[in-house]
Amino acid sequence: xxxLSKLQTATLPDxxxxxxxxxxxxIERPGDFLMVAGLAGTAWELSALTHxxxxxxxxxxAMGAAxxxxxxxxxxxxxxxxxxxxxxxxxxxNVGALATIALQNPPNLTIICVDNGHYGETGNQDSxxxxxxxxxxxxxxxxxxxxxxxxxxxxxxxxxxxxxEGGGLSFILLRVTEGPATHDGKxxxxxxxxRDRFRAALLG
Amino acid sequence: MxxxxxxxxxxxxxRANRVTQICYVPDAGHxxxxxxxxxxxxxxxxxLTTEEEGVxxxxxxxxxxxxxxxxxxxxxxxNCINMLSLTQxxxxxxxxxxxxRGEFGEGNPWxxxxxxxxxxxxxxxxxxxxxxxxxxEVIPAVSAAITMAFQSGQQVAVLLTQxxxxxxxx
Numbered sequence: 001x002x003x004l005s006k007l008q009t010a011t012l013p014d015x016x017x018x019x020x021x022x023x024x025x026x027i028e029r030p031g032d033f034l035m036v037a038g039l040a041g042t043a044w045e046l047s048a049l050t051h052x053x054x055x056x057x058x059x060x061x062a063m064g065a066a067x068x069x070x071x072x073x074x075x076x077x078x079x080x081x082x083x084x085x086x087x088x089x090x091x092x093x094n095v096g097a098l099a100t101i102a103l104q105n106p107p108n109l110t111i112i113c114v115d116n117g118h119y120g121e122t123g124n125q126d127s128x129x130x131x132x133x134x135x136x137x138x139x140x141x142x143x144x145x146x147x148x149x150x151x152x153x154x155x156x157x158x159x160x161x162x163x164x165e166g167g168g169l170s171f172i173l174l175r176v177t178e179g180p181a182t183h184d185g186k187x188x189x190x191x192x193x194x195r196d197r198f199r200a201a202l203l204g
Numbered sequence: 205m206x207x208x209x210x211x212x213x214x215x216x217x218x219r220a221n222r223v224t225q226i227c228y229v230p231d232a233g234h235x236x237x238x239x240x241x242x243x244x245x246x247x248x249x250x251x252l253t254t255e256e257e258g259v260x261x262x263x264x265x266x267x268x269x270x271x272x273x274x275x276x277x278x279x280x281x282x283n284c285i286n287m288l289s290l291t292q293x294x295x296x297x298x299x300x301x302x303x304x305r306g307e308f309g310e311g312n313p314w315x316x317x318x319x320x321x322x323x324x325x326x327x328x329x330x331x332x333x334x335x336x337x338x339x340x341e342v343i344p345a346v347s348a349a350i351t352m353a354f355q356s357g358q359q360v361a362v363l364l365t366q367x368x369x370x371x372x373x374x
Contacts, residue, residue: 036264057267062290068257069264069290075225075248076268094260096253104250191294195267203269 010132012175013151019114019176024049026112026150026159026174027083031055034073034202038066038086040121041181042114046085048184054201060189064094067111071101074109077202081108083163088115088129095138102143102169110163110170111139118178139171146170210342211236214301217343218273221350223299224248225265225272227258233303233369234275255280259287263296271354274300278319278363281326288329291359298331298359299349308366322363331359337367 023045027033030049035056037046043058050056059066070084091098091113101109117130129135140147145168150159162170215237218226226241227250228234241249252258258274265272276284281302291298305312306319323333332352336345342364349360 034268036267059290061293062260062287064256065260065263065287065290068260069267071250072225072261072264072266072270072272073268074264075250076265076270094254094257097257100250100252100257104248191290195263195294195296198267199269202267 004126004131007132009134012134012149015115015117015175015177016152017150017174017176018179019045019116019174020179020182022150022156022174022176023085023114023182025156026163026172028160028163032081032164033083034077034080035082036066036070036073036084038084038090039063040087041116042066042085042087043189044183044186045181047186047189048182052186054197057194057198058189060191063090064097066090067094067097067101070109070111071097071104071106074106075104078106078108081110081166082106083110083112085112085114087120088113088117088127088135089119091135092128092133095135098139098142098144098171102139105143105145105169107166107168110166110172112163112172112174114174114176116176116178120178120180124178136171136173139173144169144171147173149173149175151175210339212240213343214346215240217346217350219244219247221271221354223271223273225250225261225270226275227252227261227272228275229253229255229258229277229280231275231277231303233277233364234301237275237301255283256287258300259284259291259298262298263290263294266296271297272299274298276300276302278302278304278306278322279315281322281361282318285325285329288331288359292330295357296359297353297357299353300331300361301346301364302361303364303369304366310366326361331361333361333363335363335365337365339368342368
């Protein structure tokens with residue numbers, strides 16, 4: 001049977017953090033941000049974390065959209081801090097977006113990649129990052145001025161600081177173990193309702 | 205309007221209608237618009253690595269209260285298909301200007317498959333298609349598309365046809 005081998009260049013330690021604690025601990029007070037969350041785990045967990053705040057646009061499809069939606073939003077709202085949470089699978093689908101975003105360099109944007117190394121929604125297949133592809137190195141190579149990897153609890157404080165204070169366009173790789181994202185039982189994210197709600201809250 | 209005046213007029217029209225984010229994968233047919241966006245201090249000029257990035261960015265701009273336009277070649281329409289489920293499902297205003305290849309007078313056989321598929325693909329994903337065949341048709345078409353997108357919340361593509369922009373010479 002065919003088996004994929006871990007890359008010989010894979011040097012990061014095994015993930016130890018549980019996303020159900022790590023994501024809320026990193027974001028802390030979601031009300032301070034405009035947020036976009038990609039399918040699927042990150043959209044569910046931010047939706048639960050914010051109790052469906054109108055400041056969150058969560059995606060249930062259009063895989064690969066979240067980082068670029070956040071760019072459009074960050075450029076349009078330069079006085080607000082914008083967070084995008086995206087999984088490793090979604091980010092890999094449109095990894096060129098990192099190059100596009102780095103060229104624009106919006107200082108109010110932070111990308112959080114919740115990297116569990118797996119395609120959690122489709123049978124938990126290994127993703128490229130799970131086999132050693134380094135999204136933090138890709139982000140640095142694209143020109144992100146701030147790149148931070150969270151492997152353990154000891155890396156969280158700096159991550160929290162970056163999310164709050166920025167210091168420039170930031171890429172945070174939050175490495176978590178396999179396992180389900182927090183889900184509050186909601187059945188579906190309805191995109192046109194989310195859009196109307198988000199705009200009404202932000203723009204009046 | 206002469207054949208070299210309409211691109212500047214399109215840029216002025218977009219700006220007069222408060223478009224402030226202009227994203228694109230470069231194409232010769234959009235050269236003037238791209239150059240003017242890069243020279244415009246009041247515009248975010250955003251080169252993309254693939255056109256579908258632009259579909260998502262246009263939606264994000266709308267969330268933040270700005271107007272955006274996606275400039276692409278016909279081949280790029282194929283790269284956008286699944287991302288247009290965001291546009292349609294979210295009922296985001298969407299305006300794209302598509303410079304056409306693979307039709308009138310095309311000399312590169314690789315361009316035909318996607319060029320001929322542009323209209324059915326866009327329509328299948330809920331995007332209304334307008335065509336400009338002559339210089340005199342460009343401003344009315346883009347003007348109509350701006351109203352349809354930003355006033356009526358529709359998803360609209362204006363095809364800048366190969367008869368308009370001329371077949372690429374090899």
